[in-house]
Amino acid sequence: AQSVTQLGSHVSVSEGALVLLRCNYSSSVPPYLFWYVQYPNQGLQLLLKYTTGATLVKGINGFEAEFKKSETSFHLTKPSAHMSDAAEYFCADEKLTFGTGTRLTIIP
Amino acid sequence: DSGVTQTPKHLITATGQRVTLRCSPRSGDLSVYWYQQSLDQGLQFLIQYYNGEERAKGNILERFSAQQFPDLHSELNLSSLELGDSALYFCASSVAWGDSYEQYFGPGTRLTVT
Numbered sequence: 001a002q003s004v005t006q007l008g009s010h011v012s013v014s015e016g017a018l019v020l021l022r023c024n025y026s027s028s029v030p031p032y033l034f035w036y037v038q039y040p041n042q043g044l045q046l047l048l049k050y051t052t053g054a055t056l057v058k059g060i061n062g063f064e065a066e067f068k069k070s071e072t073s074f075h076l077t078k079p080s081a082h083m084s085d086a087a088e089y090f091c092a093d094e095k096l097t098f099g100t101g102t103r104l105t106i107i108p
Numbered sequence: 109d110s111g112v113t114q115t116p117k118h119l120i121t122a123t124g125q126r127v128t129l130r131c132s133p134r135s136g137d138l139s140v141y142w143y144q145q146s147l148d149q150g151l152q153f154l155i156q157y158y159n160g161e162e163r164a165k166g167n168i169l170e171r172f173s174a175q176q177f178p179d180l181h182s183e184l185n186l187s188s189l190e191l192g193d194s195a196l197y198f199c200a201s202s203v204a205w206g207d208s209y210e211q212y213f214g215p216g217t218r219l220t221v222t
Binding site: 034036042043044045046049090096097098100 | 112141151198212214215
């Protein structure tokens, strides 16, 4: 069965520092992968998605993710964290399987 | 604002009761999904409808049921409620049901069972 695994339930970074949130997938065929963000007391919002083609995917709010088949990974990055990035982030696949989420805290 | 609406926003009820959660998808979206989010189980996919037909089923209990109406709004019915059913219930919609279509989530209904 396909699944996604998020490493690290909590990540803290300083404002202006690199954000790296990890997601690994298990699939024998190239999957479709998504990153969603959930701000407090809100629903999930799509950040970006990988379908086919370019392995570096750019999303909203300065986030991007790189699909690496050799590592079965789809990690989310942002070069410089902003206070407004504090939220919970979910990786998901096309089978509607969501990771357990990573709560990102930004340290002023 | 995703364009997906859910009512009510909050619901408090007692064990053994039955409740109905309502979702209106974005204009033009034919597919509706229901999810349960709780602290211990995370975000769990429950069920998906496409243009009135059930398309996929996830971890939905037999006490729960859903339907999508001709006007494309959907309802999730939860019966014989237990304390463990307390959670956030999200509805999402997408244009179609293919694998690559992103979902747009509503703000959720917070259900508290006492």
